[in-house]
Each structure stands twice: as structure tokens, then as C-alpha cells.
Amino acid sequence: MKAALLYGINDLRLEDIDVPSINDDEILVKNRKSFVCGTDVRMLKNGNKNITPGKGIIIGHEFSGIIEKVGKNIKGYSKGDRVFIAPNIGCGTCVYCISGNSHMCNDYQAFGIHIDGGFSEYVKIPVKAIMHGNVIKLSNSVSFSEAALVEPFSCVYNGFERAQISPGDTVLIQGAGPIGIMHAKLAKMAGASKIIVSDVLKERLEMVKNIDPSFITVLSVDVRKEVNILTRGIGIDVSITACPSPEAQSLSVELGAVNGRIIFFGGLPESKQNVPLNTNIIHYKQLIVSGTSKASLGQIHKSVKLLESNLIQLKDLISAEFPIGNVQLAFDKAIEAKGLKYGITFER
Numbered sequence: 001m002k003a004a005l006l007y008g009i010n011d012l013r014l015e016d017i018d019v020p021s022i023n024d025d026e027i028l029v030k031n032r033k034s035f036v037c038g039t040d041v042r043m044l045k046n047g048n049k050n051i052t053p054g055k056g057i058i059i060g061h062e063f064s065g066i067i068e069k070v071g072k073n074i075k076g077y078s079k080g081d082r083v084f085i086a087p088n089i090g091c092g093t094c095v096y097c098i099s100g101n102s103h104m105c106n107d108y109q110a111f112g113i114h115i116d117g118g119f120s121e122y123v124k125i126p127v128k129a130i131m132h133g134n135v136i137k138l139s140n141s142v143s144f145s146e147a148a149l150v151e152p153f154s155c156v157y158n159g160f161e162r163a164q165i166s167p168g169d170t171v172l173i174q175g176a177g178p179i180g181i182m183h184a185k186l187a188k189m190a191g192a193s194k195i196i197v198s199d200v201l202k203e204r205l206e207m208v209k210n211i212d213p214s215f216i217t218v219l220s221v222d223v224r225k226e227v228n229i230l231t232r233g234i235g236i237d238v239s240i241t242a243c244p245s246p247e248a249q250s251l252s253v254e255l256g257a258v259n260g261r262i263i264f265f266g267g268l269p270e271s272k273q274n275v276p277l278n279t280n281i282i283h284y285k286q287l288i289v290s291g292t293s294k295a296s297l298g299q300i301h302k303s304v305k306l307l308e309s310n311l312i313q314l315k316d317l318i319s320a321e322f323p324i325g326n327v328q329l330a331f332d333k334a335i336e337a338k339g340l341k342y343g344i345t346f347e348r
């Protein structure tokens with residue numbers, strides 16, 4: 001089978017390797033769709049400390065496919081089932097895992113980071129992933145492309161749940177990448193009256209407008225001024241920072257409406273993690289400031305349901321898809337960062 005293995009910094013190799021064999025407690029998935037994520041690009045640029053030198057690891061953690069083989073001890077799954085694989089496998093016994101927060105587990109294993117992942121024609125699913133509920137069956141109403149996007153979408157869903165958007169709220173999303181646009185889509189579904197999306201790049205804002213003309217797009221330099229006009233000085237009910245920018249975090253506090261909620265969704269580079277915030281605004285305006293990271297398995301399952309119901313569509317976030325033979329091209333495009341999501345397809 002064809003697979004893309006990462007051996008080290010800027011050392012991604014397309015190889016022909018054996019299809020993994022499975023034991024009686026495992027599942028083999030024939031992959032149908034994978035997406036390149038920012039995490040993959042960072043691993044390509046900075047390396048991955050989990051790689052054994054000379055051995056390489058199949059990267060990719062956003063993928064969906066069809067069950068090809070089921071170990072004889074595994075119940076509830078059959079050959080032909082369409083599935084999405086939640087990539088992070090918690091240890092199962094720590095305080096986070098037992099409280100339904102396996103995404104906070106310190107001892108987790110992830111497809112494409114610790115174990116072989118999704119840029120490969122077949123993926124072996126270990127017993128722990130099956131028993132923890134990481135193998136999620138899909139109805140026919142969701143495409144493999146949209147299902148593979150459940151991973152980033154579920155992280156957005158986590159932020160969305162915490163933001164508590166009510167019908168009529170004014171929402172500001174700073175950062176118009178795929179994540180920011182997913183936030184905007186959920187805000188619209190929740191009934192937000194104004195959804196303002198900002199970015200430093202004009203081209204990104206044009207993409208946002210093409211996806212949904214009802215989103216109000218604003219260049220980052222104009223956010224302060226435009227929010228004042230659009231809200232008549234009242235401010236923003238829900239602010240979400242979908243970018244690695246300390247300035248965006250400060251600004252979201254500055255622009256908060258009374259009882260506003262702020263979600264720091266995008267993490268910051270280590271060198272910029274101490275951010276000046278006017279905490280008096282938080283105090284006097286009763287703001288709730290929170291962060292979210294990754295998604296719980298429960299949120300992942302709910303995200304699948306949302307996509308199956310067609311309440312949310314993600315097709316329009318896909319800029320291009322390439323056959324696995326052109327995996328390098330997909331990475332080049334992702335690094336160029338002119339589009340949104342770049343996918344990998346596999347022969348049927």
C-alpha cells in the first residue's frame with residue numbers, strides 16, 4: 001500500500017509498504033479521505049519526537065474510511081461499515097479519562113503522532129481505540145470528506161459549547177482560516193444576529209464571503225472601529241480568537257459587551273504567552289473569559305451527528321484534494337496557506 005511516512009524535519013517520504021496485519025482484537029480500515037492539518041505541517045517543519053530514527057511514522061490524524069477487516073473478538077463492527085476515527089486515544093484510567101475528558105489525558109496516544117495514522121491506504125486500529133469509542137460509525141448521509149473533517153470541527157464544537165451563543169447575539173471571530181469559518185458556521189446555526197469575521201489577509205476574507213455572504217468581513221486593523229459602528233458601542237456578546245495572536249486576545253476583552261463571553265481558541269507561541277489584558281473590563285462588564293482545547297469523545301460523537309443531519313456543511317472548506325501519490329503537493333499547498341483545507345484521496 002502507499003503511505004506517507006515522516007522520518008524527520010522536512011523528510012516526508014511516499015513509500016510502498018505492506019498492508020498492516022491485524023490480530024483478533026483489532027480492526028483494519030481502508031482509508032477514503034485524509035486532510036492535512038496545521039499539526040502535520042508543524043511536525044514536518046519541526047520534527048516529531050516520537051519517531052524512532054530510521055523507522056519513520058505514518059502521519060495524518062484527520063481521516064475516514066471503510067472497515068475492511070474485523071478481528072474475531074471485536075463485536076459491534078462489520079466489514080463495510082463507514083467510519084470516522086477519533087484520533088486521540090486516552091489511557092482509559094486517569095482522572096481525566098474516567099471523567100469523560102480523555103482529550104486532557106497526559107498519557108494519550110494519537111494516530112499520526114504516536115502511532116501510524118491516516119496518510120496511508122489502510123490503517124490498523126488498536127483495541128484500546130475500539131474499546132474507548134474512537135471508532136465512530138457514519139450514516140450514508142455524510143461524505144467521507146466531511147467525516148474526515150470531524151477532528152478539527154469537534155474542537156470548534158468544544159469552543160462553541162462553552163461560548164453559549166444565544167439567538168440574537170453578536171459574535172466576533174478573529175482569524176478566517178478553516179477553524180474561524182467553522183466557528184462562524186456554528187454561530188449562524190445558533191442564531192447569532194451578526195457574525196463578524198476578521199483577518200489580516202484580504203484574500204481570506206474574500207473566501208469567507210464566498211462561503212457565506214451573510215458573514216460580515218473586516219480587516220484586523222479595522223476591527224475596533226467597525227465593531228463600534230456595528231454594535232452602536234455596545235460591544236461583542238461572544239468573541240472567539242481563532243488565531244495565534246496576543247493582540248486578538250487583548251482586543252476581544254476590550255470589545256466585550258456586558259455579560260459577554262470570550263473564548264481563547266487558538267493557542268499562542270510560547271514566547272508570546274503572557275498577554276496584557278485590561279482585567280477591569282472583565283470585572284466591570286462581568287465578562288466570562290475561557291479557553292478550550294481539543295474535544296472530548298462525547299463532543300466528537302455529537303459533531304458527527306451534526307454533520308449527518310446536514311445542519312452544518314463543511315464541503316466548502318475543501319480547497320483541493322490530491323491522490324496519495326501527490327501527498328507532497330498537498331503539503332506544499334497547505335504550507336503556502338492560500339486556501340483552506342487540503343485533502344488526500346485513495347483509490348477505492
Ligand SMILES: [Zn+2]
Nearest residue numbers: 037062151152
Ligand atoms: Zn487536526
Ligand SMILES: [Zn+2]
Nearest residue numbers: 091094097105
Ligand atoms: Zn488518561
